Amino acid sequence: MFRIAIIGAGNVAWHLASNLEKEGHQITEVYSRNLANAKALARTLWNAKPTNSLDFSHSQASIFLVCVSDNALQEVIEQIALPEEVIIAHTSGTHSLEILERANAYIGVFYPLQTFTKDKEVNFKNVPICLEANEAEVLEVLIELAESISSQVYEISTPQRQVLHLSAVFACNFTNFLFTISKEILERNEMPFDLLQNLIQETVQKAFVLSPENAQTGPAKRGDTSIVEKHLTLLESYPVEWKVLYELFTQQIRAYYQNIT
Amino acid sequence: MFRIAIIGAGNVAWHLASNLEKEGHQITEVYSRNLANAKALARTLWNAKPTNSLDFSHSQASIFLVCVSDNALQEVIEQIALPEEVIIAHTSGTHSLEILERANAYIGVFYPLQTFTKDKEVNFKNVPICLEANEAEVLEVLIELAESISSQVYEISTPQRQVLHLSAVFACNFTNFLFTISKEILERNEMPFDLLQNLIQETVQKAFVLSPENAQTGPAKRGDTSIVEKHLTLLESYPVEWKVLYELFTQQIRAYYQNIT
Incomplete structure (x- = not known):
């Protein structure tokens, strides 16, 4: 005590x-x-x-x-x-x-x-x-x-703690902002954000069971350009920054998995 | 049956x-x-x-x-x-x-x-x-x-389903890639990704309890430019694309909350 x-x-x-x-x-x-x-x-x-x-x-x-x-x-x-x-x-x-x-x-x-x-x-x-x-x-x-x-x-250590904070910004602050974007896309189309709760929880679980680099899915990872094109067209009715984010993530995911395979 | x-x-x-x-x-x-x-x-x-x-x-x-x-x-x-x-x-x-x-x-x-x-x-x-x-x-x-x-x-409906897929790409595929970045930052500094598991789970829970736009935290939301500058300096030893992502998210989060307040 x-x-x-x-x-x-x-x-x-x-x-x-x-x-x-x-x-x-x-x-x-x-x-x-x-x-x-x-x-x-x-x-x-x-x-x-x-x-x-x-x-x-x-x-x-x-x-x-x-x-x-x-x-x-x-x-x-x-x-x-x-x-x-x-x-x-x-x-x-x-x-x-x-x-x-x-x-x-x-x-x-x-x-x-x-x-x-x-x-x-x-x-x-x-x-x-x-x-x-x-x-x-x-x-x-x-x-x-x-x-x-x-x-x-x-x-x-102190330098580690500062880097830990940086990594938490990526994993939590930026992630939460992606949820905000996702929710707005759903609500503009009359769907509730709750629709994604189970999928998001499973995504987090898989990241810790399989490790995030092994758990990656989606059109960017698969190199499915027809879906990517469709999404970019859909995004034309949203803030232009969301399209920039979409393109940036898609390029980086594609590059990451091309380098690995 | x-x-x-x-x-x-x-x-x-x-x-x-x-x-x-x-x-x-x-x-x-x-x-x-x-x-x-x-x-x-x-x-x-x-x-x-x-x-x-x-x-x-x-x-x-x-x-x-x-x-x-x-x-x-x-x-x-x-x-x-x-x-x-x-x-x-x-x-x-x-x-x-x-x-x-x-x-x-x-x-x-x-x-x-x-x-x-x-x-x-x-x-x-x-x-x-x-x-x-x-x-x-x-x-x-x-x-x-x-x-x-x-x-x-x-x-x-079919158009809703297609938009639902787009929103899931933001909320899950891109989120998972942020976890990959976060994990690499931690491991290069000899810390395990597991350190963040509890924080990430709490982030997801808060997004559904409070709604993500209310659950946002971090230096970008607070407008804490000294931490943002420190993070950008730290990021200089990582792929340049991560710095681009960091800057893009920081600008967008800042703009989003400046418009609200």
């Missing part, structure tokens, strides 16, 4: 705090610049003190998890006052480990790779937690903490 | 035949140009006769489901001989209803919207079946048949 202070009261703070408490850790304080937000989160916890002061010099916590937005991180670290011999870790996907150095403590990164939404519970056991530390002892403590709430714990 | 002949012995034929039989229908014949393939499928069924002849004039079936590849469909229809007063339906996502007219029978489309893989069972109850017919009585029979194996039955 660790005593943990949670710095921040946003989505990551809510999900982390409740999951840590559920696994037997004690949340000592919840900080937010806005005391009302700290109180709202603290009320859901057993015995956490809400605060809007960054003076933690008398805190009983041994681990300080900083769950604030990327923009606010630097300011929080400059102002925080910590007891001696504690660990401070941030939860950011983009900031380096070194940004914590001025906090005068042992430092680490505790980055849960997930998209958190208010009121939507997440099964933390399957959320990868990406850890980093510059001392072996600190890493060991963070591993113990992470393994208590998740079965997927990885050691990931 | 219907008596059904299955024309074809590929993935769609295998999955349809077994699910129809499971729901109490009788498969009378299984046709394949290659008799061995017809036999292989017929062996998994109760009492279906394998055949490589398209002369069905003495068949006991009242419904003929043509599950052959798009390229082979025309040839099969030209050669098939049917009893009187039967229904023939194809299972293609791209061919029109009218292509069946020369078969001298009642005609329809019975299109299961799913990607089928050998040896991977599919829960047919959740597979949308898209129906079309040019006579109300034929449509009624196809609805009864479809509802016996699936809880998602839709009447979809």
Whole structure:
């Protein structure tokens, strides 16, 4: 069991705090610049003190998890006052480990790779937690903490974490925008987006069972130019950028599979 | 209960035949140009006769489901001989209803919207079946048949079906290629693609719970130009086309949300 202070009261703070408490850790304080937000989160916890002061010099916590937005991180670290011999870790996907150095403590990164939404519970056991530390002892403590709430714990360096974020942009942000396009095409033709739910779920499942490069299907992969031409004609009544995207993907998929075979 | 002949012995034929039989229908014949393939499928069924002849004039079936590849469909229809007063339906996502007219029978489309893989069972109850017919009585029979194996039955016209295919290319084929890119970025940096599985699944879930245009996140949506610049720099060591894709998506997402707000 660790005593943990949670710095921040946003989505990551809510999900982390409740999951840590559920696994037997004690949340000592919840900080937010806005005391009302700290109180709202603290009320859901057993015995956490809400605060809007960054003076933690008398805190009983041994681990300080900083769950604030990327923009606010630097300011929080400059102002925080910590007891001696504690660990401070941030939860950011983009900031380096070194940004914590001025906090005068042992430092680490505790980055849960997930998209958190208010009121939507997440099964933390399957959320990868990406850890980093510059001392072996600190890493060991963070591993113990992470393994208590998740079965997927990885050691990931700062450059890796930044590349991981880039790959997630391709796999999730761009993918979601393709869903937006797809939905609009369907709805303009009086069909519901739900029609595709099962097919999309099977596509994702196949990508992880077979690996995406083996799971690829469709006219571009098959080199079915008559279907591709038909689709480009259909796309003439939509924003021209969608046609550009269609052509770009088709060329790249075709090139990828021509090089392989 | 219907008596059904299955024309074809590929993935769609295998999955349809077994699910129809499971729901109490009788498969009378299984046709394949290659008799061995017809036999292989017929062996998994109760009492279906394998055949490589398209002369069905003495068949006991009242419904003929043509599950052959798009390229082979025309040839099969030209050669098939049917009893009187039967229904023939194809299972293609791209061919029109009218292509069946020369078969001298009642005609329809019975299109299961799913990607089928050998040896991977599919829960047919959740597979949308898209129906079309040019006579109300034929449509009624196809609805009864479809509802016996699936809880998602839709009447979809030929032009709608073609647009549906286009939207599935965006939502599944292009999405899968983004996974391939994402996986390669991760593996070049010694991280496994599995890291993203939970995040991708949550992305898909959110798209259907919140709708994709509301579920969009990421640096492009937030207008976070410093992260976008960092990503473009990182992408310099990858194929130039990935940078083109990144820029195109970023511009389009930004434009989409600037227009909304």
